[in-house]
Amino acid sequence: MVSLHDFLKFCKEYLRSKGIDSPELSTEAIFAHVLGKTRLEVLLSRQDLSKDQILKIQRLIQRRGKGEPLAYLIGVKEFYGRDFIVNKDVLIPRPCTEILIDMCKSFYSKDNTLFFFDIGTGSGNIAITLTLEFPNFRGIGIDISGPALDIARLNAKRYEVNDRLSFVQTDLLSSIQANTADLIVTNPPYLSPKLLNGASPEVINFEPMNALFGGPCGTELAVNILLHSPYVLRPGGRFLMELDSSQFPEIIELIESQGCWKDIKLAKDYEGHDRIICVEKV
Ligand SMILES: C[S@@+](CC[C@H](N)C(=O)[O-])C[C@H]1O[C@@H](n2cnc3c(N)ncnc32)[C@H](O)[C@@H]1O
Incomplete structure (x- = not known):
């Protein structure tokens, strides 16, 4: 089991290491998009993530790490x-x-x-x-x-x-x-x-x-x-x-x-x- 909280932290660090602007915003927005929550709900959540959710988030975070604009990744x-x-x-x-x-x-x-x-x-x-x-x-x-x-x-x-x-x-x-x-x-x-x-x-x-x-x-x-x-x-x-x-x-x-x-x-x-x-x- 991977907790949302730990994976969020890991993804923020990953984007920071790739030199992405505002890694927190990108990570929280991608989590919110995949999980169907608001950014605040993501930050307050104590849930664990399913394998499928982790995979979806991982794919988007990797694309963000290559510089793809956040808006294209979340579609709005x-x-x-x-x-x-x-x-x-x-x-x-x-x-x-x-x-x-x-x-x-x-x-x-x-x-x-x-x-x-x-x-x-x-x-x-x-x-x-x-x-x-x-x-x-x-x-x-x-x-x-x-x-x-x-x-x-x-x-x-x-x-x-x-x-x-x-x-x-x-x-x-x-x-x-x-x-x-x-x-x-x-x-x-x-x-x-x-x-x-x-x-x-x-x-x-x-x-x-x-x-x-x-x-x-x-x-x-x-x-x-x-x-x-x-x-x-x-x-x-x-x-x-x-x-x-x-x-x-x-x-x-x-x-x-x-x-x-x-x-x-x-x-x-x-x-x-x-x-x-x-x-x-x-
Ligand atoms: C800078 S974007 C503006 C998009 C949007 N109006 C905005 O403000 O965010 C310019 C738009 O002009 C369109 N465009 C480029 N050449 C054009 C042309 N010859 N006739 C009509 N639209 C054109 C592009 O496809 C693009 O959607």
């Missing part, structure tokens, strides 16, 4: 206080993307009715959160990846927003008609080769490259979306996009040269770097 990631299903086909939602939702909340109230596009929807975390936070919003999440859209649809079903949100597999805004939206939100792939070089092995080795790489300059997809957006947005519509802080000078120059936007606003992430840009169509 929290975003804006809700759990989203994730797998290797989608980017793991990041806390900094929550700022985009906060920014929308600074412009819109629960009474606002509008139609939005979320470009590069991935797990659907942004689109679904908007639909849940604003009961009168309707929208479409766009992605070029079919497997990513399968996950977005699962999440939409889980949160019962299918009546106000749908998903379309297409290339950015290429097939979207003129004057159809009041809001465009996007967290496009924006890493350049240089930014990719600085990313952690957990990101580069496990997250989908088509969700990360934005082209040789990093901003190719962002520029494409920005150029198409005035055509798709109605007058007074808003555009919000996440980028790396180093990319805003180029993007602001483009916005100013387009001559169809006003009211440029930037929001910083939790580390104090510019992260989200918002503009309003004239």
